[in-house]
Structures are given as structure tokens and as C-alpha cells.
Amino acid sequence: MDIKGRIKDILVTLLKVRCEELKDDLSLEASIGIDSTEMVEVVIALEKAFGKKLSPKEITKFSTLNDIEKIIQAKINSPQ
């Protein structure tokens, strides 16, 4: 599964939302009304899934799926 697919999978499993509700270019707040506590849970789950340290400041409820994919892709590509 590609990165975006895995992110979607995590959001669907964690937040019990339907996959169709998630839109690539809409913020998580706009598409599924995510709140700040849900964001904490999502960031922790993404860190575990991709093995990369993520900051709640770089992934927020205003991030889109495309934004999150880019951030994680950059971390994976980073030599550190």
C-alpha cells in the first residue's frame, strides 16, 4: 500500500470514519471535522506506523492528506 493509502487506513481505523469522507486536498478539519485530541492520537499512530518522529506542529487539523503524505515522504527520504 502506498503512503497515502496507509494514512487513510489509519484515519479510518482510529476515528471510525468512512474512507469516502477523506479528501486528498481538504483539511482533516474540513473533511471529517477532526478535533485537537483526535489529532494527538493520529500523530502518535502515524509515528508508530512509519517509524518517524512527527511533531503536532507539522501535522495539524488544517493539514490535507496530500500535506501529510508529503511530510512523511520527506522524512522517509531524509538520510536521518
Add this chain to the structure above:
Amino acid sequence: MDKIAITGIGVVAPPGIGKRQFWANIKSGRSFIKKITRFDAQMYPAHIAGQIDELEKYSTVSERLLKKIDTFSHMALIAAEMALNDAEIEIKKEDPNLVGIFLGNALGGWLYAETELRDLYIEGREGVSPYLASAWFPAAPQGQVSIYYGIKGFSKTVVADRASSLMAIGYAAKVLRKNKLNLILAGGMEAPVTPYALLCCNTYGGLSEDNEHPQEAYRPFDKRRCGFVIGEGAGIVVLENMERAKKRNARIFAYICGYGTTCDGVDRIRPAADGKELARAISMALTEAEISPEEIDYISLDGLAIDIWDYSEVRAIKTVFGSRAKEIPVSCPKSSFGNLLGACGVVDLITTILAMEYNLVPPTLNLTEPDPEGLNFVKEVGREYYIGKAIVISRGRGGINSVLVIEKA
């Protein structure tokens, strides 16, 4: 004084979810106390309770929300929905700034808390759900009901041990009388059937350890009393000013006419043996209601099934009602399903309202030999009787006294 109308009832309790099922089982005189099955409770000195099974069958709460809240908030959401539907109120049509929520709770949401705290010690901080911080504390149900319906008016959570929910209702009635709000969802919820909460209840003492006879274990005002049994549940009523309720042609079940509350101030657990402060709370409620003791048709008893609590309660009633104390029908229906701690007052109120509606004094299961004597106890079988005005008594540890006077509409 202005009467406050009760226009909607929502109840989630061991005898039933919804007032029809609840009342049918209350009047039947069946017991809903059994051995705890939710977890292995055999090692606890007292391991029986009034439990609610299949809560989710009655719920419209989404899975997304359910994972963020404790059972006590879930029960409050179900009771709130039932109460609003019963009152035929569409909350979206109300001014959200003029709707309030007044709920009582004694323990908090321990199933969520203890599960996550276990993970904290096993997995470290990342093993803990971020929802824990907002799921466990006593005001969480008030917050969840507020978010669910977009309610934004003045609201409160009252923590006063077993008197919590009746105190919340009394407080709500006072706020409505000041015309600060249009309507209030008032009541309480409690979910003590969890490993840690049950441990606390056992440590506190006073629980019946008659585990081999769950249905007979809770015997208030009986010579063979040996403590109370816990139960879980929630009750919420819709309160409105009488004028507003009449104007919208609401069905009014009963009126809250008076409320009184006092503290014994003698011990951190026990009440005062003389019952004087409870008597003062009863008198205070009657005075506020402008109702004389002679007019009261029924008293819903607190009935903790512990010597000093039962004796002092009877003493207080005799102090206020004098020679009439032996005539007024009194009962303690919660012996059939358990003491819902912070939610027991509102469930007693709901039982009393239904008793008024159906002209039947509900029975006190397991009361065969009254001790002390001198009151007109309605024992194992309900009694047909017209109830026009009634008193509901709810008491918390350390001698918190809370008394409501209600009148049939």
C-alpha cells in the same frame, strides 16, 4: 413560589432503559441485582450489583464518539435523548444560550480511567489514549451532552456523593426560577461496576456481602439489614418554567415545588445519629413549597440499609411529621436494583413521578420486619394509592442531606 415543570423523563437503570420498561419492572417487585459478570469480581468482599447489559442497543452514539467517552457519559447521552424525545423538544429550535445542563455524579468514569492508567504503567505515556484526560472526570457527561446538542447555557456538575443528582435537580430548579434559562436537562449518572470503582466502594464499607443471595442482599429498614448494593445507571429529566411548559402545551408529569439541603457536619463518613439536619432539610423543602406536612402522600426513602443511616432517616421523618409519620406510605424501591450512588436521587425522583402517574406506591423489596418501626412502610408488594404530593430524600456520605418536594400535575 414558582413551580418548575417536569416535562420529560429519560432513565437508564438495571430494571429498564426507558420509563415504560423501568416502571413495569419496578412495580413487578422483581430484583435486578446479581453477581457481577463484567469482570472477575470474586475476590471482592461484595461482588454483586445492579448492572446494565446491552447499553449499545439503545444508543445512537457513533462509534467515533464512543471510543472517546466513558460508560457514564454514554448512559447520560442515552438518558438525555430519551428525556428530550419524551418532552417533544427539538433542541435545534431552542436558543442554545438559554438551555442548561445540571448533572450529579459521585465517582467519575473509572472504566476508562483505570484501563488507560494500566496502559500508562505498562506501555509508557504513548500507550495512553489522549481522550483519557477528558473522559474520566465527573463533569465529562455534562460536557458531552453539551457538545452533542450544542447547548451553551449556564450549566453545572454537582459532586455530593449519593446526593449528587438530587442536589443537581434542586440547583437547576433554583436557576430556572430566576428566569436565567428556558429549560434544563437535570439528573445524574454513575458507572461504579468497574474493578477500581468496586474496590473503592468496598473500601468505603457499608456494602452488603450477602453475595450468595444477590436478590435479597439489599434490605433497607429491615431487621436483617446488612448494607447496600451498588448499581449503575443514569436519569435525566427536562425542567421548564410552568408558564413556558403550558404555553407550548407540553405534557407536564409533575412540578418541583420545593428543595432543601443541609449538612450534618459530624463525621466524614457517618451521618448524625439524631437526624436533626435531615429533618431541617425536609422542613426547608416543605416551607419553600408552601406545603404542610399534612399534605404529603408519599415519601421516597434514601434507605442505605446501615443502622445509623436507617435510624436517623426514620428519626428525621418522625421529627417533621409527628404522629402522621406512621400514616404516610413510604418505600425504598431501589432495593430491587441497587443504589446508583450519584444517580440514585434522580432515579428515585423518576420512580416517584411514575408512582404518581400510575397511582401505585412502589414496593421495598426484601423489607419484611421493619426496624425501626413507626413508619407506614410499603414492603414487598406495591400498594394502589393516590399520590398528589411527595417527598424524595437523598443523602450522601458525611451527612449531606437533599430533599425535593414534588406535586402531581
